[in-house]
């Protein structure tokens with residue numbers, strides 16, 4: 001049976017209702033396809049070398065290396081003594097078995113997926129999401145890697161110019177995970193990312209800061225563009241899925257559902273914790289979902305929507 005992925009021409013995205021019908025139509029059926037998994041690992045390794053290039057390291061960004069910002073036109077940072085000294089030596093990432101990539105979609109609310117998520121060997125989350133008690137059953141609390149957008153540092157923590165306590169306290173929810181920041185993507189993001197690094201290292205924290213490698217972000221952007229994702233910039237979630245596909249035997253994604261209605265046809269909030277809609281980047285997310293769904297149908301990764309119980 002051909003789903004809408006094949007039936008609808010590329011220039012028209014299915015409506016939210018059509019997506020719901022498609023997803024419900026397939027039901028819970030899912031079968032792992034090792035050939036698909038190997039294929040995507042090879043494709044991603046070839047283009048983007050996720051495990052080694054995901055973050056800047058002393059190895060891939062020695063002193064003098066020019067880091068061209070992936071989100072700016074013609075702007076770069078040349079690695080100097082100061083920046084070199086705060087990079088990790090080499091990639092801290094190892095090949096993994098079961099990975100969970102947790103997006104922030106409202107579909108997670110009342111999903112009861114917390115236990116499933118926490119059972120993965122490696123759990124990745126986006127944008128310092130709340131992991132408080134009220135969400136525990138739905139999203140779990142285990143974290144191995146969490147991304148942080150520099151704008152969060154500016155908006156929520158006063159740019160870390162004043163007290164850093166609120167920031168350091170907030171990060172306790174992520175235990176001893178990696179915190180991943182795009183320090184060399186957009187010009188205004190660099191300083192807050194460096195301040196976040198110092199806030200963490202100057203306090204008794206077990207977190208390890210990883211700075212996103214702009215070459216990796218750019219290459220992953222090209223990879224998905226060639227597959228029909230037409231956006232200025234990919235969503236945070238798709239960068240993490242790309243890392244996971246390059247590094248993990250089994251990838252399950254949760255909280256990826258950028259649509260206005262849930263599987264029951266009722267309105268759904270954008271995030272599991274609020275309903276603040278994103279700005280101009282939003283338009284890419286449905287296209288990204290189409291890609292993820294395609295991978296789900298081919299058994300390459302598993303898209304979990306709906307309830308886990």
Ligand code: CDP
Nearest residue numbers: 103104105126127235236237256257258270
């Ligand atoms: O920073 P960004 O707006 O990309 O992300 P977010 O709103 O904090 O959510 C994290 C990720 O979850 C996004 O990058 C998307 O990949 C995914 N997401 C989704 O698929 N559907 C939603 N309704 C919300 C987020």
